[in-house]
Amino acid sequence: MRNAYLVATREYAENARTKGFWVNLLMFPILLVASVKVPELLQDKAKPVRHFVLLDQSGEFEGAVQKGIDRAHNRKVAGALLKHAQVWSDPKKAPEAPDVDWTQLPADQMGNFDPSQDPLEQFEAMVGQGEIAEAFSDPAAIKAFESVLRASMKPDAPEFSAPRRDYERVELPEGVDPTAPVMEIAKGLKPYLSGGKMPGSDRGLFALVVIPPDAAQRLKRPTDGAMAAKNQQHGADGVQFWSSNLTDQEFREEVQSALDAEVRAREFERRGVDEKTVKEVQQTRIQFASFDPTKAEGDERVSIADTLRKWAPVGFVYLLFVAIFNTVVMLLNNTVEEKSNRIIEVLVSSATPGEIMMGKLMGIAGVGLTMLCAWVLSLLGVLMWFAGPSVQWAGPLLDVIRSSGLLPLFAFYFVGGYLIFAGIFLAVGSLCSTVKEAQNFVGSAIILLMVPLFTMVFVAQEPNGTLATVMSWIPIYTPFVMMNRAAADPPLFELWGTGILMAVTAIGMLWLSGKIFRIGILRTGQPPRLIELLKALRTPSKLQ
Amino acid sequence: MNDSAPAVVLRGVTKKYGDFTAVDSVDLEVPRGSIYGFLGPNGAGKTTTIRMILDIVKPTRGSIAVLGADSALKVRNRIGYLPEEKGLYKKMKAWAIVSYFAQLKGIDAKESKRRAYELLEKYGLKDFADAKCETLSKGMGQKVQVLASIAHRPEFVILDEPFSGLDPANQQVLEGVIRDLRDQGSTVVFSTHVMSHAERMCDRILLVARAKKIFDGTIPEARALIPRQVRLSGPSRELLERLPGVARVEPVEEEGAVGRFELTMADDAHPQDLLRHCFRESIELASFEHHEPTLHEVFLHLVGEEAKVASFR
Numbered sequence: 001m002r003n004a005y006l007v008a009t010r011e012y013a014e015n016a017r018t019k020g021f022w023v024n025l026l027m028f029p030i031l032l033v034a035s036v037k038v039p040e041l042l043q044d045k046a047k048p049v050r051h052f053v054l055l056d057q058s059g060e061f062e063g064a065v066q067k068g069i070d071r072a073h074n075r076k077v078a079g080a081l082l083k084h085a086q087v088w089s090d091p092k093k094a095p096e097a098p099d100v101d102w103t104q105l106p107a108d109q110m111g112n113f114d115p116s117q118d119p120l121e122q123f124e125a126m127v128g129q130g131e132i133a134e135a136f137s138d139p140a141a142i143k144a145f146e147s148v149l150r151a152s153m154k155p156d157a158p159e160f161s162a163p164r165r166d167y168e169r170v171e172l173p174e175g176v177d178p179t180a181p182v183m184e185i186a187k188g189l190k191p192y193l194s195g196g197k198m199p200g201s202d203r204g205l206f207a208l209v210v211i212p213p214d215a216a217q218r219l220k221r222p223t224d225g226a227m228a229a230k231n232q233q234h235g236a237d238g239v240q241f242w243s244s245n246l247t248d249q250e251f252r253e254e255v256q257s258a259l260d261a262e263v264r265a266r267e268f269e270r271r272g273v274d275e276k277t278v279k280e281v282q283q284t285r286i287q288f289a290s291f292d293p294t295k296a297e298g299d300e301r302v303s304i305a306d307t308l309r310k311w312a313p314v315g316f317v318y319l320l321f322v323a324i325f326n327t328v329v330m331l332l333n334n335t336v337e338e339k340s341n342r343i344i345e346v347l348v349s350s351a352t353p354g355e356i357m358m359g360k361l362m363g364i365a366g367v368g369l370t371m372l373c374a375w376v377l378s379l380l381g382v383l384m385w386f387a388g389p390s391v392q393w394a395g396p397l398l399d400v401i402r403s404s405g406l407l408p409l410f411a412f413y414f415v416g417g418y419l420i421f422a423g424i425f426l427a428v429g430s431l432c433s434t435v436k437e438a439q440n441f442v443g444s445a446i447i448l449l450m451v452p453l454f455t456m457v458f459v460a461q462e463p464n465g466t467l468a469t470v471m472s473w474i475p476i477y478t479p480f481v482m483m484n485r486a487a488a489d490p491p492l493f494e495l496w497g498t499g500i501l502m503a504v505t506a507i508g509m510l511w512l513s514g515k516i517f518r519i520g521i522l523r524t525g526q527p528p529r530l531i532e533l534l535k536a537l538r539t540p541s542k543l544q
Numbered sequence: 545m546n547d548s549a550p551a552v553v554l555r556g557v558t559k560k561y562g563d564f565t566a567v568d569s570v571d572l573e574v575p576r577g578s579i580y581g582f583l584g585p586n587g588a589g590k591t592t593t594i595r596m597i598l599d600i601v602k603p604t605r606g607s608i609a610v611l612g613a614d615s616a617l618k619v620r621n622r623i624g625y626l627p628e629e630k631g632l633y634k635k636m637k638a639w640a641i642v643s644y645f646a647q648l649k650g651i652d653a654k655e656s657k658r659r660a661y662e663l664l665e666k667y668g669l670k671d672f673a674d675a676k677c678e679t680l681s682k683g684m685g686q687k688v689q690v691l692a693s694i695a696h697r698p699e700f701v702i703l704d705e706p707f708s709g710l711d712p713a714n715q716q717v718l719e720g721v722i723r724d725l726r727d728q729g730s731t732v733v734f735s736t737h738v739m740s741h742a743e744r745m746c747d748r749i750l751l752v753a754r755a756k757k758i759f760d761g762t763i764p765e766a767r768a769l770i771p772r773q774v775r776l777s778g779p780s781r782e783l784l785e786r787l788p789g790v791a792r793v794e795p796v797e798e799e800g801a802v803g804r805f806e807l808t809m810a811d812d813a814h815p816q817d818l819l820r821h822c823f824r825e826s827i828e829l830a831s832f833e834h835h836e837p838t839l840h841e842v843f844l845h846l847v848g849e850e851a852k853v854a855s856f857r
Contacts, residue, residue, distance in 0.1 A: 002650075003648055006644070006647050006648055007648075010633075010636075010644055014633065014635055014636065017635065018635070337633075340631070341629070341630075341631020341632070342627050342628075342629040342630070342631050343631050343632070343633065345595075345600060345625070345627040346625060346626075346627060346645060346692075346693065347648070348600055349598050349600060349616070349620060349623065349625040350620060350645065350648040350649055351620075351648055352617070522600060522601070
């Protein structure tokens with residue numbers, strides 16, 4: 001045992017001293033921080049506030065478009081508030097008879113809520129229907145909604161801050177005649193539309209919207225015949241939207257739907273339909289909520305934490321894969337190195353092959369565990385640092401990791417998976433004399449190891465489905481797939497059954513690889529063919 | 545375990561790899577405290593014999609005892625081994641490697657570190673003790689490896705081709721290491737295909753060729769295997785042929801060698817006796833040269849020219 005320990009400490013020290021090890025260790029938290037911070041930065045940088053020119057030559061639609069754009073923004077604010085409330089929702093708070101001061105809400109909104117029900121759920125439904133936007137033009141109203149929603153949020157939830165406007169209207173630059181034909185105006189603005197800075201501004205023009213004088217006459221109705229459609233092809237295009245950015249369609253849609261809403265309102269009037277009645281009809285809805293039968297009674301409502309709980313294991317599967325793969329390749333390389341420079345002979349004259357193998361297994365496992373501990377700790381650290389208003393999922397994710405049994409399971413599956421794959425790689429390493437020979441094997445082994453990564457998403461979506469169940473019972477995939485399913489409470493029988501099968505496989509694999517290792521480490525030349533190997537396993541002296 | 549037993553005893557040891565016989569029924573005894581050379585051309589079976597002695601490879605037939613035990617593995621902490629192909633952990637420091645292998649042989653960490661520095665200093669590697677092995681030259685690396693195999697002060701040291709790849713200066717250092725080991729009471733076995741090292745250092749040698757033992761014994765015994773030759777300038781061929789112990793007389797066929805003869809002595813006769821006889825009988829000799837045969841000549845005599853062509857570089 002002393003020798004195994006000596007071999008283990010040497011292996012550990014040698015690998016823990018390599019640059020690669022430290023790069024691995026430090027890259028993870030850096031990537032983690034970057035994966036959160038970079039998109040945030042990019043969002044600010046990539047989508048700056050965008051300027052547009054709105055020119056209404058008909059004089060009829062300008063107000064409607066402006067209102068539409070405001071509404072779209074208000075809807076975004078409402079959506080952001082909903083997300084904020086969901087992220088910080090407290091599943092422990094009873095949804096029935098909440099302690100809410102409903103009178104804070106603007107008078108015209110009061111009627112939309114049932115005071116005896118959970119405000120978050122009702123708010124969610126309203127935002128889903130897009131009906132709440134009007135109220136959100138007033139900052140005081142936003143505050144009122146937030147304080148109502150606090151009834152179902154955690155006490156430590158941070159304050160909500162509304163997102164900024166994405167689109168801002170600017171005036172037509174001097175020298176461009178607002179009454180000129182569309183083509184001429186477009187021509188005058190072309191330099192700004194294609195990236196040039198507008199006079200007195202630090203940015204170019206994102207879009208030009210021109211509503212022609214006869215826009216009100218250019219309507220398409222479902223009752224229009226084929227003839228009318230044909231006539232329209234020959235005419236101008238009606239409202240013209242000029243922009244060199246073809247990927248961002250959001251603003252275009254906002255303007256278009258604002259105009260559509262306006263002409264529809266006019267249609268209601270023309271046909272003698274009361275618009276208010278239509279709106280009221282549209283706002284009528286059935287009560288609806290999602291429940292998860294696997295959760296404890298009274299706690300069945302689905303929150304964002306539940307969604308995270310479902311997907312967090314996917315992250316752990318990745319970590320598991322990277323950690324296991326990194327360590328077993330280390331094991332393979334070390335073994336081949338010792339073989340190719342014949343240190344193994346000195347080792348074998350100093351310690352038994354069993355001790356050497358055990359030492360290598362333990363030493364490299366130590367390296368892997370150090371790496372994993374560092375990763376998990378930095379993950380927790382980064383999450384704690386982020387947990388707050390800017391990264392709203394960090395807090396709940398932290399809770400998920402801390403509260404569920406994911407970490408112990410993760411440790412169990414790492415050890416099991418490591419032992420199985422270490423057994424395979426160690427045996428192969430002992431049979432190869434050069435790194436090149438070993439690499440051929442690694443190539444095919446990677447593909448085998450990747451299967452659980454390919455199926456990861458399917459397993460997460462259907463954690464107790466056929467694919468997941470079948471793969472769980474294949475011992476080399478058990479660690480990955482069961483980790484994948486961990487949050488979905490797989491049947492206890494499967495949890496224990498696959499766990500025991502994995503442990504038995506690991507022991508068997510180590511026993512077999514111990515036998516191969518004994519034969520392999522002193523062999524030189526080409527790796528043996530499988531048939532030779534099988535013969536040698538029965539009579540070990542054959543190959544020596 | 546019997547401490548007065550020979551360091552190594554081989555009885556009828558044979559090793560076959562399939563149809564190929566690497567070692568063919570070799571008997572051998574290595575006495576304690578001796579320096580023993582395994583000599584023979586490449587592929588003669590030296591390394592296989594060494595691996596069998598260490599119980600890294602099992603013999604097909606025959607028995608091996610090392611330090612009185614039936615397997616070297618049982619007494620592995622009392623044995624030091626340097627394999628034929630040399631290699632070190634590239635990223636480890638010189639002292640750490642010496643210390644690591646000493647620890648594997650049962651020395652505690654502190655003591656092994658002390659001995660590592662002591663040995664490195666003693667054999668001229670003091671400045672490289674803290675250098676990583678990848679920065680060492682081949683010769684230095686090899687010396688480190690030799691030191692790593694003896695830092696636990698083994699009773700029995702077995703070195704496979706320790707001199708190959710070393711420059712003359714380092715070969716001399718290594719000869720010093722081996723002699724020091726003997727002086728400390730260790731038994732040393734080393735293999736080589738360079739006869740001169742064995743000639744200078746060994747108390748006994750084993751000669752192998754084509755898997756078979758050809759000879760084992762002391763170096764004088766080996767030399768006695770071939771008839772001695774004397775060159776002298778003397779009176780006449782007829783007179784010389786009548787001298788006692790002379791088997792054959794041939795004139796030396798070199799330019800200006802008139803009157804010079806080469807005498808081949810009889811198996812049991814010694815040139816010294818011949819010289820004494822000449823003095824007593826007042827036979828005038830203008831010159832008298834006698835040289836001991838080299839091991840190389842002994843070897844060639846024993847295995848024949850064929851081995852020379854086949855193996856020696």
